[in-house]
Amino acid sequence: MKIRSAAFQCSSAKASQCPRPDRPEFAFIGRSNVGKSSLINLLTGRSGLAKVSGTPGKTQLINHFLIDDSWYLVDLPGYGYARVSKDRRAGFSKLIRDYIAGRENLVCLFVLVDSRLEPQKADIEFLNLLGNNRIPFALVFTKTDKLSDNQTASNVARYKRFLLQSWQELPPIFITSSEKKKGKEELLEFIENCVNTYASHTGEE
Numbered sequence: 001m002k003i004r005s006a007a008f009q010c011s012s013a014k015a016s017q018c019p020r021p022d023r024p025e026f027a028f029i030g031r032s033n034v035g036k037s038s039l040i041n042l043l044t045g046r047s048g049l050a051k052v053s054g055t056p057g058k059t060q061l062i063n064h065f066l067i068d069d070s071w072y073l074v075d076l077p078g079y080g081y082a083r084v085s086k087d088r089r090a091g092f093s094k095l096i097r098d099y100i101a102g103r104e105n106l107v108c109l110f111v112l113v114d115s116r117l118e119p120q121k122a123d124i125e126f127l128n129l130l131g132n133n134r135i136p137f138a139l140v141f142t143k144t145d146k147l148s149d150n151q152t153a154s155n156v157a158r159y160k161r162f163l164l165q166s167w168q169e170l171p172p173i174f175i176t177s178s179e180k181k182k183g184k185e186e187l188l189e190f191i192e193n194c195v196n197t198y199a200s201h202t203g204e205e
């Protein structure tokens, strides 16, 4: 699939302010600075669409982007960034929790993890929260341009072994680099299949 049009729709400070849930939606989440906004720009082919920053905590609202007039990509604030105030952190996590628990049109949540790191506590806690709430998700390894192919494969294998200690099956997994434009086709194909399945279930098109 190739994205033909991508437009910023709105920023929401509360889950209840999000657009009407009348079309399938895919959201990107992960620790601050992991590369969520960069990946949205890679997928849409528009480098300035989602705001990217070297300073963690750039995205603080729920940002909806309307794609091809038929589905949403959503850029979420990061979690697990310690240098914001406690209030802010609580605010972030309530915003995120409200969003994931209540968003009926959320088809898949892409959880981004830094390919260079071993499983991080905040990520594992978040994945467990998703599992407990039966939220469909996929795991996306980011910034693989910073590693050799061998090192990436070995880190991904380590992550899978870790997950299989407590999960019965693995989620869909994607290996990406926004810098090297890697993983774009695979992600878009996955999204396309999900959009088609969603349409067939809701009786549209």
Ligand SMILES: Nc1nc2c(ncn2[C@@H]2O[C@H](COP(=O)(O)OP(=O)(O)OP(=O)(O)O)[C@@H](O)[C@H]2O)c(=O)[nH]1
Residues within 6 Å of the ligand: 030, 031, 032, 033, 034, 035, 036, 037, 038, 039, 051, 052, 053, 054, 055, 056, 057, 058, 059, 060, 077, 078, 079, 142, 143, 144, 145, 146, 176, 177, 178, 179, 180
């Ligand atoms: N080398 C490399 N750098 C990347 C990649 N993706 C993102 N970055 C860099 O990582 C930093 C953070 O990227 P963002 O896309 O803003 O990350 P984010 O997860 O949206 O961050 P917050 O909105 O602050 O939570 C920026 O300096 C990006 O240029 C990648 O694939 N490779």
Ligand SMILES: [Mg+2]
Residues within 6 Å of the ligand: 036, 037, 038, 051, 052, 058, 059, 075, 076
């Ligand atoms: Mg961001």
